[in-house]
Amino acid sequence: MRLIMHLRARDRVFDVPDELLDRVRKASSMSVLTGAGVSAESGIPTFRGAGGIWEKYDYRKLATAEGFREDPRLVWEWYQLRQIEMKKAQPNPAHRTISEMEQSVSDFSVLTQNIDGMHRRAGNKRIVELHGSIWRMRCIRDNTVFEIDDPVAEIPPLCQCGSVLRPDVVWFGEPLSPHVVDEASRVAGASDVMFVVGTSAIVYPAAALPIITKNSGGLVIEVNVEPTDVSSYADLSLFGPAGDILPAFWNTIVRSESFMKEHPFIPKR
Ligand code: BJW
Numbered sequence: 318m319r320l321i322m323h324l325r326a327r328d329r330v331f332d333v334p335d336e337l338l339d340r341v342r343k344a345s346s347m348s349v350l351t352g353a354g355v356s357a358e359s360g361i362p363t364f365r366g367a368g369g370i371w372e373k374y375d376y377r378k379l380a381t382a383e384g385f386r387e388d389p390r391l392v393w394e395w396y397q398l399r400q401i402e403m404k405k406a407q408p409n410p411a412h413r414t415i416s417e418m419e420q421s422v423s424d425f426s427v428l429t430q431n432i433d434g435m436h437r438r439a440g441n442k443r444i445v446e447l448h449g450s451i452w453r454m455r456c457i458r459d460n461t462v463f464e465i466d467d468p469v470a471e472i473p474p475l476c477q478c479g480s481v482l483r484p485d486v487v488w489f490g491e492p493l494s495p496h497v498v499d500e501a502s503r504v505a506g507a508s509d510v511m512f513v514v515g516t517s518a519i520v521y522p523a524a525a526l527p528i529i530t531k532n533s534g535g536l537v538i539e540v541n542v543e544p545t546d547v548s549s550y551a552d553l554s555l556f557g558p559a560g561d562i563l564p565a566f567w568n569t570i571v572r573s574e575s576f577m578k579e580h581p582f583i584p585k586r
Pocket of ligand 1: 351354357358364369430448487490492516542543557558
């Protein structure tokens with residue numbers, strides 16, 4: 318007999334097999350892969366689709382090393398605008414739920430493609446920033462990295478050595494840091510459950526991470542407003558805003574007696 322649980326998120330009801338919920342409750346290692354969609358409800362635009370950044374801006378000019386070499390001022394004007402926008406934004410219920418998840422599960426990591434720093438602001442500690450951070454700058458001559466809290470005041474910002482600084486983010490055609498790829502792949506391979514939240518999952522190598530989890534025997538649960546490539550192999554796809562779906566799903570997990578038995582020392586703080 319297959320038991321079905323009804324998950325209620327705002328005005329929707331999802332049927333979730335009880336065996337699947339049980340695997341989530343018993344998971345000792347968990348991860349969340351996030352993309353721009355997790356920050357959409359904080360007012361930070363996504364890249365693709367209607368109203369997305371690439372509809373308005375040319376990625377070749379703004380998100381490639383060639384574009385930066387041609388016009389560092391233009392690229393920095395765009396990043397400064399985004400820094401201002403991201404500084405004003407607040408973590409939303411999806412970010413906050415992901416932070417609660419880290420407090421409840423001892424082996425928990427966030428693998429994020431986002432550069433906005435919202436997971437840290439929501440309270441997560443174990444975060445792998447796959448595409449870098451808008452709150453770091455790097456010298457194009459000696460690679461010295463500078464952390465910042467506020468949007469840049471001068472454009473383009475300069476290093477003490479006199480050279481131009483660039484945003485410490487990963488643009489198209491650039492390799493991700495090998496250390497970051499190794500750590501993300503290790504986490505994905507070790508995850509009993511990976512949630513894939515708010516990403517179109519078309520940009521590699523990040524898009525390969527849930528496939529690693531799946532191939533290692535882990536469960537893949539997708540949360541998105543629309544189907545993606547992940548939907549074809551995910552064990553569960555929950556369609557709707559992450560800020561509704563994720564808190565509703567996590568409450569269903571945490572409220573159960575078996576979760577409390579499996580994770581007797583939670584919450585940590
Ligand atoms: C919601 C929601 C709500 C909305 N709730 N959901 C062919 C095959 C394979 C690979 C390649 C290929 N051709 C080229 C490549 C390589 C390329 C790539 O993958 N391109 C693809 C587009 C095909 N990859 C790279 O270039 C990477 N580097 C690399 O491969 O290096 C190799 C190398 C080795 C050795 C030497 C040299 C090179 C680097 C990729 C870097 C990506 N950079 C960006 C910009 C970062 C900086 C910045 O932000 O300014 O990263 S591009 C952009 O895309 C950004 C994102 O992190 C990334 C992913 O986007 P994301 O997050 O998924 O956002 P969206 O907008 O696509 O999707 C949002 C989703 O949310 C949607 O699904 C919505 O439905 C959903 N949603 N509201 C829930 N409320």
